[in-house]
Structure formats: structure tokens, C-alpha cells
Amino acid sequence: MSDKVKHIAVSGYYGFDNFGDEAILNVLTKELKKNNFYITVFSKNPEKTGFNLGVNAVYTFNIKSIIKTLKNCDVLISGGGSLLQDSTSLKSLLYYVFVILCAEFLKKDVIIFAQGIGPIKNIFGKLLTKIALKKCKYITVRDEKSLFLLRSWKLNPELVSDPVWNIRTKAYNPADKVGIQLRSWKGLSQKYLFNLAKSVVDYFPDKQIYIYSFQDALDLDICKHFEAQLKLLKPDIKTKLINAMSIENTVESFAELNYLIGMRYHACLLALKYGIPTLALSYDTKVKKLADRFDLPCSELNENEDLNTLFDKLKAIQTQMIQKKAKDCVFDFNKILNKISGSEL
Numbered sequence: 320m321s322d323k324v325k326h327i328a329v330s331g332y333y334g335f336d337n338f339g340d341e342a343i344l345n346v347l348t349k350e351l352k353k354n355n356f357y358i359t360v361f362s363k364n365p366e367k368t369g370f371n372l373g374v375n376a377v378y379t380f381n382i383k384s385i386i387k388t389l390k391n392c393d394v395l396i397s398g399g400g401s402l403l404q405d406s407t408s409l410k411s412l413l414y415y416v417f418v419i420l421c422a423e424f425l426k427k428d429v430i431i432f433a434q435g436i437g438p439i440k441n442i443f444g445k446l447l448t449k450i451a452l453k454k455c456k457y458i459t460v461r462d463e464k465s466l467f468l469l470r471s472w473k474l475n476p477e478l479v480s481d482p483v484w485n486i487r488t489k490a491y492n493p494a495d496k497v498g499i500q501l502r503s504w505k506g507l508s509q510k511y512l513f514n515l516a517k518s519v520v521d522y523f524p525d526k527q528i529y530i531y532s533f534q535d536a537l538d539l540d541i542c543k544h545f546e547a548q549l550k551l552l553k554p555d556i557k558t559k560l561i562n563a564m565s566i567e568n569t570v571e572s573f574a575e576l577n578y579l580i581g582m583r584y585h586a587c588l589l590a591l592k593y594g595i596p597t598l599a600l601s602y603d604t605k606v607k608k609l610a611d612r613f614d615l616p617c618s619e620l621n622e623n624e625d626l627n628t629l630f631d632k633l634k635a636i637q638t639q640m641i642q643k644k645a646k647d648c649v650f651d652f653n654k655i656l657n658k659i660s661g662s663e664l
Contacts, residue, residue: 325659326357328392330418331432332400334363334379338533338569339483339585343399345566346482347432348372350652356659359388361418371565380414386421394659395422398432399461399482403448405441412444419451430655431458433482435605436465457658462605477654483588484648486570491593491638494575497523498595500531500586501545502538504602510622512541516548518626519580520556522634526577531569532562533583578633584609591645596636598629613644 329347332340344360351358358375362368365376377384389395395418401407402415422429431452439445449472452458458476460466469476499519501507519528530546532538539562546558561572570589573579579590582600587609590597599610599617610617616632618624 324355324357325394326359326392327351327659328388328395328422328427329358329360330395330397330415331361331402333360334365334368334376336364336534336536336563338566339583340400342483342486342566342570342585342589343433343481344368345372346485346650347396347399348374350485350656354656354659359392361385361388385418389418389422389425389427392422392427394428394430394456395419396430396432396655398434398459400433401435403434403436403439403452405439405444409441409444412439412441412448416444416447416451419455420447423451423454428456428658429454430658431455431460431476432655433459433461433479433650434465435462436460437468457655459655462608464604480648480650481585481588482650483585484592484645485650485652486566486589486592488589488592489571489574491574491595493577493595495526496529496575496577497526498529498531498573498576498579498581498586498590499542499545500533500538500579500581500583501541501600502533502582502602503541504582504620506602506620507541508620508622511620511624512545513548514622514624514626515580516545516552518630520549520553522630523578524553524556527557527559529572529576530558530560531581531586532560533569533586535562538562580633582606587615591641592648594638594642594645596633596638596641598633613641 333344360368360374360376361379362376363379365378369376405412459479460476461481466478530542532542549556573589576595579595580598581587584605587597587599597615599606599615601607601617616629
């Protein structure tokens with residue numbers, strides 16, 4: 320690498336207080352800083368992002384600042400997460416593609432970082448995404464569905480582990496606590512939530528129940544509702560609602576959990592990194608795939624589901640078996656770092 324400090328711009332769903340995306344950014348920026356790169360993150364909350372991570376940050380939707388940053392940077396890293404899809408909205412997809420195309424127009428190298436690609440139903444959106452990706456220097460995807468999709472577009476992506484597998488954890492020290500992590504989802508019925516609460520009370524009557532909101536905009540209301548359900552079924556049950564915690568504090572609190580019942584992908588992933596027996600609540604295929612990979616009990620969120628069988632399986636899981644499998648789940652930053660530095664792979 321030359322003596323000039325490389326400037327890396329990072330584009331993603333950052334500054335929205337979503338645990339999974341912020342954890343990805345946490346891991347990425349630590350790795351880049353370790354290698355002495357100068358970093359600018361495009362963030363919905365640039366002040367908070369800059370302060371927490373010790374990086375430069377500009378407002379996600381200040382197009383003038385975005386273009387200025389792209390002019391001055393050496394490399395754009397787009398991701399991780401599910402940025403290139405129009406299920407959330409076509410506007411969201413077009414924004415992330417716009418950032419990539421701007422960087423390419425300005426002759427900057429672009430790296431797609433551990434993304435889940437698709438679905439993209441809009442024909443115009445799909446065309447622009449293909450054009451943008453064909454000029455990228457290096458593409459990494461986090462799941463096989465994205466891998467096969469991009470191969471069908473005549474691209475050559477690489478399948479990688481989720482970067483959050485690299486997050487630093489403390490020693491696992493379970494302390495009679497059960498974690499529940501929920502998010503709002505249209506397929507989650509009141510009857511299912513009641514049945515889930517009943518099973519938690521039946522199987523863990525003496526444990527403290529930690530209820531985690533990983534993104535308050537989507538999680539907090541349902542977490543409060545679930546806590547109220549538990550209290551109705553067992554007024555003396557010990558509960559603690561956990562929200563608005565830093566990445567580090569959330570990671571530390573997981574070290575004390577005996578079990579996790581989790582909806583969000585990164586809640587389940589963090590539990591597995593510790594070796595915590597986990598019951599996955601599958602609102603998305605990525606959660607089901609993670610459960611299958613680790614032989615976890617997995618609920619399909621069906622209100623007529625036999626939760627007792629799933630809870631029996633949960634209590635039978637051996638921590639050592641999970642930890643053994645989790646050791647193989649590491650994101651290798653070397654190739655990305657080599658691409659940034661211009662070294663041969």
C-alpha cells in the first residue's frame with residue numbers, strides 16, 4: 320500500500336438504531352481502523368455514529384455531502400445487510416443503487432459487503448441493480464439465494480459468513496436468565512403470542528425474563544405487550560425490558576442468558592456465538608436457515624403449533640455442540656483488505 324491513507328466510504332442502513340446493522344458496522348469499522356484507513360459512514364444519525372465509533376459520518380440523505388464524500392474517497396463499501404431489494408420500498412433500493420452508481424461514475428472502487436440481494440420485483444430497479452453490480456470490484460453475499468441470483472446475472476460473487484460472527488464477546492456465564500427477542504410482524508397473531516407467553520411461564524417459572532427490543536421503532540411495542548402477557552399469566556414473574564442499549568452492553572447482557580427465544584436473525588446469531596440454547600421464531604427464511612444449520616428448534620409462528628415440543632427440544636440443546644459449530648463461522652476480512660490495498664488475492 321502507498322503511504323497515502325486510504326479513505327473508505329461506507330453505505331448502509333446505519334444510524335437507524337437497528338441492532339443487526341449497527342453490529343455489522345461496529346465490526347467493519349473496527350477492522351478498517353485497525354488497518355489505519357480513514358472512514359466516512361453515511362448515517363441517519365451522523366452525530367451518534369461518529370461519536371460511538373470514532374469515525375467521520377455524514378447524513379444519509381444529504382446528497383451533496385454524499386457526492387462530496389464519494390469524490391474524495393478511494394473505495395465505497397456498500398453493506399452489509401439487505402440493501403438491494405425492493406420489499407422494503409423501491410425508493411430504498413434506488414437510493415443504495417444511486418450511491419453505488421455515483422461512486423462508479425467517479426471512478427471509485429466499489430465493494431459489496433456481505434449483502435443479501437433481492438427480491439427485486441420492479442423491472443427498472445432490477446436493471447439498475449444489474450448495471451451497478453457489473454462494475455463492482457468485489458462482491459460478497461451472505462446467503463446462497465443471493466449467490467445463485469447473481470450468478471444467474473453472469474456475476475461472480477463470493478459467499479461469506481455474516482460479519483457479526485466476528486463481534487467480540489465476553490466469557491459465557493449463564494445466570495438463570497431467559498432472553499426473549501421479538502419484533503412486529505404481520506404474521507404474528509395475538510393467539511400465538513399468548514401461547515408463547517404461556518409456554519415461557521410454564522417452562523421458566525423461576526428464571527428472570529429479559530425481553531429485548533433490537534429496534535425500538537419495530538420491536539418496543541410488541542415487547543411491552545408480551546411483558547404484560549407474562550404478568551397477566553404470572554403476576555410475580557421477574558421481567559426486565561431491555562431497549563436502547565449500546566451494541567457492547569447488549570452483547571455483554573447475552574453472556575448471562577441460559578436460553579434465548581428470538582425472532583431477529585442477529586439475536587439468534589449472537590446467542591449461538593455464545594453457545595446459548597436457542598428457539599428460533601422464523602418470520603423470514605434467513606432465520607429458518609440459521610436454525611437448520613445449527614439443528615435448532617424453529618417455530619413457524621403458527622398459532623396452532625405445538626410449542627411444548629419445541630420448548631422440550633430447546634431445553635435439551637447442549638451448549639458445547641453449538642459452540643463447536645459456531646467456531647467455523649468467521650468472516651474473513653483479508654480479501655476485502657487486499658482489495659482495498661490493491662494487493663493480489
